[in-house]
Amino acid sequence: MYFTMFMLGFLYAVFALFLYSAGTAMIFIAPIIGIIVAVQYFMSDRLILMSTGAKPVTAEQEPELHRMVKMLADRYDMPMPKVAVIKTDIPNAFATGRNPKNALVAVTTGIQQRLNERELQAVIGHELAHVANRDMRVLAIANFLVTLTSFLMTMLFWNMLFGGMGGRRNNNGGGIMMVYLVTIIVYFIGQLLVLALTRYREYGADHTGAEISGDPGALADALEKISGTIANIPDKDLRKLQTANAFLIIPAALKGEGSMNLFSTHPPLQERIKRLRELEQRMRYGLR
Amino acid sequence: MGIFNGNKAPKNDWSAMSTVVKAEAKLQALGEITPSRRAGVIYRNSDDNAFLNDIESELKTILYVGAGATKTSFEIEDDDRGMRWIVLEDGNFSDLVSSVYTVGNAIGANGAGDNLLAAVFELYFTGTVEDNTYRSGLRTYWIYRYDRKAFYPFVPTGDNEGDRDRPTEARLGHDLRKHGLTVEKSLTEWMGLWGIPF
Numbered sequence: 001m002y003f004t005m006f007m008l009g010f011l012y013a014v015f016a017l018f019l020y021s022a023g024t025a026m027i028f029i030a031p032i033i034g035i036i037v038a039v040q041y042f043m044s045d046r047l048i049l050m051s052t053g054a055k056p057v058t059a060e061q062e063p064e065l066h067r068m069v070k071m072l073a074d075r076y077d078m079p080m081p082k083v084a085v086i087k088t089d090i091p092n093a094f095a096t097g098r099n100p101k102n103a104l105v106a107v108t109t110g111i112q113q114r115l116n117e118r119e120l121q122a123v124i125g126h127e128l129a130h131v132a133n134r135d136m137r138v139l140a141i142a143n144f145l146v147t148l149t150s151f152l153m154t155m156l157f158w159n160m161l162f163g164g165m166g167g168r169r170n171n172n173g174g175g176i177m178m179v180y181l182v183t184i185i186v187y188f189i190g191q192l193l194v195l196a197l198t199r200y201r202e203y204g205a206d207h208t209g210a211e212i213s214g215d216p217g218a219l220a221d222a223l224e225k226i227s228g229t230i231a232n233i234p235d236k237d238l239r240k241l242q243t244a245n246a247f248l249i250i251p252a253a254l255k256g257e258g259s260m261n262l263f264s265t266h267p268p269l270q271e272r273i274k275r276l277r278e279l280e281q282r283m284r285y286g287l288r
Numbered sequence: 289m290g291i292f293n294g295n296k297a298p299k300n301d302w303s304a305m306s307t308v309v310k311a312e313a314k315l316q317a318l319g320e321i322t323p324s325r326r327a328g329v330i331y332r333n334s335d336d337n338a339f340l341n342d343i344e345s346e347l348k349t350i351l352y353v354g355a356g357a358t359k360t361s362f363e364i365e366d367d368d369r370g371m372r373w374i375v376l377e378d379g380n381f382s383d384l385v386s387s388v389y390t391v392g393n394a395i396g397a398n399g400a401g402d403n404l405l406a407a408v409f410e411l412y413f414t415g416t417v418e419d420n421t422y423r424s425g426l427r428t429y430w431i432y433r434y435d436r437k438a439f440y441p442f443v444p445t446g447d448n449e450g451d452r453d454r455p456t457e458a459r460l461g462h463d464l465r466k467h468g469l470t471v472e473k474s475l476t477e478w479m480g481l482w483g484i485p486f
Contacts, residue, residue, distance in 0.1 A: 088459065090455050090458065090459060110459075230454045230455060230458050231454070232476050233452070233454045233458065233475050233476075233478050234476055234478065234480070235449060235450035235480075236449070236479050236480070237369070237449050237479060237480055237481060237482055238405055238433070238480065238481050239330075239370075239371055239405065239481070240479075241405070241479065
């Protein structure tokens with residue numbers, strides 16, 4: 001994982017040098033994007049409350065949930081995070097906050113209804129692991145870099161079309177094209193690295209959560225239970241009912257809804273469940 | 289009757305299908321949905337059945353003439369998957385449901401009950417439900433499967449098989465059950481109907 005982070009940093013450092021030597025004035029937009037991402041980063045708990053309709057709940061309103069979060073936070077040695085509930089039947093959970101002091105963990109009523117105590121505990125443990133591992137910080141940096149390049153890409157594209165930016169294009173016609181191409185390449189490599197990074201973070205949170213609870217099977221059970229419900233809705237047309245055999249129903253992939261929630265498309269749920277099961281075996285038989 | 293459903297009250301199509309009237313009324317009273325004027329019955333046509341061969345005039349008699357006729361208008365359409373649709377139109381939702389039931393019942397009573405696939409109702413979301421989860425203008429189909437005697441929601445997102453909004457369907461199924469609709473419990477039976485002709 002550190003290699004991926006290093007590669008990401010390296011990629012953008014080289015890119016910055018490249019932009020600088022190409023004399024692009026656009027390097028000045030970096031601070032602007034930086035501010036936007038910083039706002040996102042520092043206000044993430046409030047933003048997530050607004051965008052998901054999550055309602056903060058008190059210990060009186062949700063005593064069981066509060067007790068569970070408190071117990072897990074103690075195990076992670078972190079202060080009690082804010083707790084919120086989202087009123088929707090879709091089972092999901094997420095965590096946010098730039099550090100444990102500003103953390104928020106939210107669960108949907110759908111997940112509360114479907115999971116038993118052991119499974120829900122595993123899910124919250126996984127979310128708190130994201131907070132403990134400072135994953136929001138990593139994500140914010142990655143986000144900044146990708147947003148910056150995609151913004152540059154768009155600007156350069158329009159710049160080439162309309163030849164804007166004052167009268168400087170006479171000595172710069174082919175140059176801009178070159179910068180544009182490099183930006184595209186950097187953007188795509190950056191995307192790949194960010195995906196790899198979130199993948200590691202997800203496995204990492206699964207692993208941390210399992211170590212804290214000592215029960216990797218609980219999260220595997222929860223993931224199986226939840227992915228089972230919605231994915232069971234078939235692809236098949238009713239008119240094929242009598243003509244084809246009714247056994248092969250391939251569950252469609254769940255659609256992702258952002259990167260740090262319980263069901264990011266990435267890494268695949270099946271792979272996470274497999275790893276958790278392996279971890280369960282190793283813990284049970286004391287193998288390393 | 290098998291050994292496993294011995295303690296359940298026998299269900300018939302009307303007791304299951306009529307729950308749609310109640311569920312629709314509740315949601316409409318909350319300002320959340322509007323039914324469209326149309327619904328359909330889909331079945332596999334058969335040349336061997338006299339009633340199906342003469343479906344148009346038979347339905348005219350049943351729907352337009354006689355006591356209790358709802359005067360619901362209808363059209364017959366064949367889709368490209370070898371199925372026949374009776375598309376019914378009526379501005380009064382409970383009349384529309386009655387007519388859909390009547391059509392299915394007539395087909396069943398004339399020896400073609402096994403040919404019946406489904407009855408389909410179309411409803412739009414107008415407001416928002418509880419937690420802003422249903423987009424206003426969202427079109428949903430409520431499919432009644434004759435072999436299961438139960439409904440399930442269908443929200444297609446395209447014309448290709450498999451294009452459907454599963455999270456919305458799962459949630460809608462849950463909400464409709466709360467409002468009294470007989471909802472199919474097994475999600476694996478929630479098969480879609482892509483290319484509904486209305």
